[in-house]
Amino acid sequence: AQTVTQSQPEMSVQEAETVTLSCTYDTSESDYYLFWYKQPPSRQMILVIRQEAYKQQNATENRFSVNFQKAAKSFSLKISDSQLGDAAMYFCAYRPYALIQGAQKLVFGQGTRLTINP
Amino acid sequence: EPEVTQTPSHQVTQMGQEVILRCVPISNHLYFYWYRQILGQKVEFLVSFYNNEISEKSEIFDDQFSVERPDGSNFTLKIRSTKLEDSAMYFCASRRDRNYGYTFGSGTRLTVV
Numbered sequence: 001a002q003t004v005t006q007s008q009p010e011m012s013v014q015e016a017e018t019v020t021l022s023c024t025y026d027t028s029e030s031d032y033y034l035f036w037y038k039q040p041p042s043r044q045m046i047l048v049i050r051q052e053a054y055k056q057q058n059a060t061e062n063r064f065s066v067n068f069q070k071a072a073k074s075f076s077l078k079i080s081d082s083q084l085g086d087a088a089m090y091f092c093a094y095r096p097y098a099l100i101q102g103a104q105k106l107v108f109g110q111g112t113r114l115t116i117n118p
Numbered sequence: 119e120p121e122v123t124q125t126p127s128h129q130v131t132q133m134g135q136e137v138i139l140r141c142v143p144i145s146n147h148l149y150f151y152w153y154r155q156i157l158g159q160k161v162e163f164l165v166s167f168y169n170n171e172i173s174e175k176s177e178i179f180d181d182q183f184s185v186e187r188p189d190g191s192n193f194t195l196k197i198r199s200t201k202l203e204d205s206a207m208y209f210c211a212s213r214r215d216r217n218y219g220y221t222f223g224s225g226t227r228l229t230v231v
Contacts, residue, residue, distance in 0.1 A: 033219075047221075104166070
């Protein structure tokens, strides 16, 4: 079974600084997707960024970028120029590229609570 | 931007009562999901639904739970005879097809007392 591990329960960073959140996963699949979701105090799950395993290029979305190391099964999220609105719980998630219809559930890590210090 | 809508946002129920959590997925989406997050814990998969039937379910999704898409727009999760440990945030999500990401609703906070 696939597992996702986030080893940092909490992280904090000064506003405008850069922070990196770690995520490792375990799978025997070669094709899959990885995601970072943000959960602010409102509890809504918001997609931050996604990475296809077959793509070697790391995904970027404005201030958010990932460092995807497929061989090491590592998928870290870098937030540049941190803003107060980035404060939230961040979840790493894995989804297989399954051919079976519907068999594409997300497997989440435990989450990292990010605090932004003004 | 299209949204997944969940109602109610918060529901309090007595232990042993039945609850129905409602979701309206995005209209052209084909895959539907329920996830659960007990306070302070990770988000857990409950069930996926495609082509009017359950396509996968977790061990959490026992006979106490059922899902339905009664009218082509709503997607409901029914919990029969609720227990205290069912208290959690329940998220509905939908996806257009296999190559698209999930869109989550804002969740229903269920409190069983």
